[in-house]
Amino acid sequence: MFGSITDVLDTIVVDSESVEEKAKATGYLKVCQTFEIAFILHLMRDILAITNELNESLQKKEQDIANAILLVKVVKKRLQDLRNEGWDSLIENVSAFCVKSRRKVAEYTISHHYRVEVFFKIIDWQLQELNDRFNEVRTDLLIGVACLNPVDSFSSFDIKNILRMAELYPDDFGENVMVTLRNQLETYIVDVCDVDKRFSNLKGLGDLSEMLVKVKKHLNYPLVFRLIKFALLLPVATATVERAFSAMKLIKSEL
Incomplete structure (x- = not known):
């Protein structure tokens, strides 16, 4: 649209009856026709x-x-x-x-x-x-959350990545607790994926949390349920990422 923009500015310079508009358009036209502007536009x-x-x-x-x-x-x-x-x-x-x-x-x-x-x-x-x-910590957290997601019959479930996420909470998952967590995860995935069909059509972590409480499986897998609660709270901690890309969207579209 660069050519169209300069044509419009040129038209304002020639045809506008307002001296102020002519002056502004002349300034804009002069600036946008510099090498610097061309370089910045191409780079961005x-x-x-x-x-x-x-x-x-x-x-x-x-x-x-x-x-x-x-x-x-x-x-x-x-x-x-x-x-x-x-x-x-x-x-x-x-x-x-x-x-x-x-x-x-x-x-x-x-x-x-x-x-x-x-x-x-x-x-x-x-x-x-x-x-x-x-960074590495946030990446491990996000991947761990993705692995807990029940969408597509728990297709993203990965015990290794979930345990890496749990290691980031040493106050809640000590060395001895991690052994128990692994055993719970191995039993849990067989239960909710292969045995209990009530978990087959869940659409997110919120649905998963509600279903675990509804059928009282949160009592069977308390450590897994604790991780799911952490995952549900995580978006609050990563809101700055969303705000940053919302700002990028503003630059790309409205401006």
């Missing part, structure tokens, strides 16, 4: 394209946490690849855009500035933000 288009699938995944009402975590790793790798190998193609695209639009292409020294102070810095910020918000 590439970065937002890389993060788009992850952004959409985290905005869904029904979270597929396991796939979301995999997407985080994919995004990190693609951003690192862009940082390592994407400069030449980016500057080539921006320069071609500027030539086509009759703008001045940046000199070498300016290009060096954009590479170090803008290109590297913005990508590093993105990577650091992802590392901070999806």
Whole structure:
């Protein structure tokens, strides 16, 4: 839409009867026709394209946490690849855009500035933000929650990942308790997946928790039920992640 935007601004400069509107449009037109704006637009288009699938995944009402975590790793790798190998193609695209639009292409020294102070810095910020918000502890927590989810007949159930999640709560799951938890998990999954058909069509952790209490199985598997309660509380602790991607959605759409 860049060409259309500049056409509209140019029309306002020529045809507007308001001096104030003419002045604003002239200023906007001058700024948006600089190499800097062309460079930033191309860079942000590439970065937002890389993060788009992850952004959409985290905005869904029904979270597929396991796939979301995999997407985080994919995004990190693609951003690192862009940082390592994407400069030449980016500057080539921006320069071609500027030539086509009759703008001045940046000199070498300016290009060096954009590479170090803008290109590297913005990508590093993105990577650091992802590392901070999806560090190893939070990743283990989220994967553990996904493994407890009863959707599709407990297809994501994985004792190893659930135990790794439990290890993050040493006050509640000591060394001796972990042995008991493993035994409970092994019995629990056979019970709710293969024996008790009342658990076959559950749609989330909330349904699972209610059903366990309803049929009094929370008394049979108290440690498993404790983990499920932790999993239900976890979204409160990770709300900052959702807010961050909500802000990204605002930048991508409304603005």
